[in-house]
Amino acid sequence: MATEAETTFTLQPLDDGSAEVFGTELPRGRSVALAGHKLAVFTWEGCKVTVQGEPAVMYVADETPMAAYVNAHQTLNQRREEASKAAPGSAACRGPVVAVLGPTDSGKSTLCRLLGNWAVRSGWQPVFVDLDVGQGTITVPGCLAALPLEQPADVADGWSADIPLVFYYGHSSPGENPQLFKTLCDKLAALLARRAAADPRAAASGVLINTFGWVDGLGYELQKHIIAAFQCDVVLVMEQDRLHATLQQDLKTLSPRTQLVKLPKSGGAVKREADERRAARDGRIREYFYGPPSAPLQPATQTVRAADLAVYRIGSGPRAPNTALPLGAVSLADPLRLQNLAPSLELLQCLLAVSHAPTPEAILSSNVAGFVLVKDVDTARGTLTLTCPAAGQLPGRYLVLGSLRSSID
Ligand SMILES: Nc1ncnc2c1ncn2[C@@H]1O[C@H](COP(=O)(O)OP(=O)(O)OP(=O)(O)O)[C@@H](O)[C@H]1O
Numbered sequence: 198m199a200t201e202a203e204t205t206f207t208l209q210p211l212d213d214g215s216a217e218v219f220g221t222e223l224p225r226g227r228s229v230a231l232a233g234h235k236l237a238v239f240t241w242e243g244c245k246v247t248v249q250g251e252p253a254v255m256y257v258a259d260e261t262p263m264a265a266y267v268n269a270h271q272t273l274n275q276r277r278e279e280a281s282k283a284a285p286g287s288a289a290c291r292g293p294v295v296a297v298l299g300p301t302d303s304g305k306s307t308l309c310r311l312l313g314n315w316a317v318r319s320g321w322q323p324v325f326v327d328l329d330v331g332q333g334t335i336t337v338p339g340c341l342a343a344l345p346l347e348q349p350a351d352v353a354d355g356w357s358a359d360i361p362l363v364f365y366y367g368h369s370s371p372g373e374n375p376q377l378f379k380t381l382c383d384k385l386a387a388l389l390a391r392r393a394a395a396d397p398r399a400a401a402s403g404v405l406i407n408t409f410g411w412v413d414g415l416g417y418e419l420q421k422h423i424i425a426a427f428q429c430d431v432v433l434v435m436e437q438d439r440l441h442a443t444l445q446q447d448l449k450t451l452s453p454r455t456q457l458v459k460l461p462k463s464g465g466a467v468k469r470e471a472d473e474r475r476a477a478r479d480g481r482i483r484e485y486f487y488g489p490p491s492a493p494l495q496p497a498t499q500t501v502r503a504a505d506l507a508v509y510r511i512g513s514g515p516r517a518p519n520t521a522l523p524l525g526a527v528s529l530a531d532p533l534r535l536q537n538l539a540p541s542l543e544l545l546q547c548l549l550a551v552s553h554a555p556t557p558e559a560i561l562s563s564n565v566a567g568f569v570l571v572k573d574v575d576t577a578r579g580t581l582t583l584t585c586p587a588a589g590q591l592p593g594r595y596l597v598l599g600s601l602r603s604s605i606d
Pocket of ligand 1: 235236466
C-alpha cells in the first residue's frame with residue numbers, strides 16, 4: 198500500500214485475527230493514520246482490516262517473502278537462546294550480529310524492522326544499528342547510529358529514538374569520506390562490544406545492522422569493512438546473486454565463520470529516484486525538529502555568540518575525487534583532519550551536530566548529543582541564529598559541519 202505525503206489513510210483490524218505492519222501488530226480498537234508511507238499489512242492466520250481514505254496504490258500480493266524472513270528470525274532467536282545459556286564472559290555468550298546487505302530499494306531497512314520487531318516481541322532487546330547515511334531511520338541522515346530496541350516500532354512513526362548513540366559522519370554517501378566512515382564504524386563497533394561485555398542480556402540479544410545500497414567498488418569495500426568491524430557472524434543478502442557469490446568467496450578469508458544467507462527482496466519495495474531520496478532526507482531532518490505528524494514538536498530558535506561555539510569540519514572540505522585528478526595523482530587531503538571554521542555565510546542552512554567532545558581533539562571519537570540548523574549568520578555582530586530541538590544552552594560547544602543542508606523553515 199502506498200500513499201502520497203499529503204493524503205492520509207487509516208488502518209484498523211476489524212475482527213479477532215491479528216495483522217501486522219513490518220512486524221508491529223496493528224493495535225486493536227483504534228485506527229492508525231498514515232501519510233506518505235509505503236507499507237504492507239500482513240496476517241499469518243487471517244484478519245479483516247478496514248482501510249479508510251485513498252491510498253495512491255493498494256493491492257493484494259499473491260507472493261510474499263515473509264516465510265523466508267520468519268525462518269531467518271527463528272534461526273536468530275535460537276542463537277540468542279544458546280548465547281543466553283553460555284558461560285558469562287565467554288565468546289559464546291554473544292548473540293547474532295547480523296548485517297543486512299543488498300542493492301538500493303531491496304528492502305534492507307524493512308527486513309531490519311521486521312527482525313527487530315519480532316525479536317522484541319519474543320522478549321529480546323537487540324541493538325539496531327543504522328549505517329545507511331543516505332536515509333537515516335534512527336535520527337537525521339548522515340549518521341552512524343545505534344538504538345537498543347525495547348519495544349516494537351510504532352506503525353506510523355517507526356522506532357522511538359529516545360536514547361540513540363549517534364556518531365555524525367555528515368554526508369549522504371559513504372563515498373564522500375570513506376576513511377571517516379570507516380573510523381566512525383570502528384568507534385561505534387567498539388562501544389557496542391563494550392556494552393555487550395557489560396550486559397549479558399544485551400550480548401545475547403545481538404545486533405541488527407542496516408547498511409547502504411552501494412554494493413560495487415568502494416561501496417563493496419566499505420561493506421566488507423562493516424562486516425569486519427562489527428565482527429558480523431550472520432550476513433543476510435537481499436536478492437542479488439552477484440553480491441552473494443562475491444561475498445561467499447571473500448568471506449572465506451575475511452571471516453570464515455560468518456554465515457551468509459540469501460533472502461528474497463521485500464515484495465512491494467519500490468525503486469526511489471534521486472529526488473525522492475532527497476525529499477526523504479529533508480523529511481527526516483524536518484521530523485527531527487518538528488516531530489512526526491502524530492506527535493508534533495516545537496523547535497526553538499536562539500541566537501548565540503559565535504565566540505561561545507566552535508564549528509569544525511572533518512576532512513578538508515569538498516575535495517576532488519581521485520578520478521578528477523591528473524592521471525597517477527592522489528588527493529593528499531587528510532580525510533580526518535579537523536578544520537576550525539570562522540562563522541561565515543557558508544554555514545547558512547547547514548545541519549550541525551553538537552558533539553559531546555570536551556576538547557576539539559576528542560571530536561572524532563565522540564558521539565553527538567543532537568543537531569542544530571543554522572538559520573542566520575551575522576558576521577558583523579558575531580552571532581549565529583540556530584533552530585534547535587529545545588530551548589536552553591547547547592549541550593556542547595563543539596559543532597560538527599558536514600555537507601548536509603536543509604531549507605526547512
Ligand atoms: N512489502 C512491501 N509492501 C509495500 N511497501 C514496501 C514493502 N517492503 C518495503 N516497502 C517500502 O519500499 C521502500 C523501500 O524499502 P526499504 O527502505 O526497506 O529498502 P532499502 O533496501 O532499505 O532501501 P535503501 O537502502 O536503498 O534506502 C520503503 O518505502 C518501504 O516502506
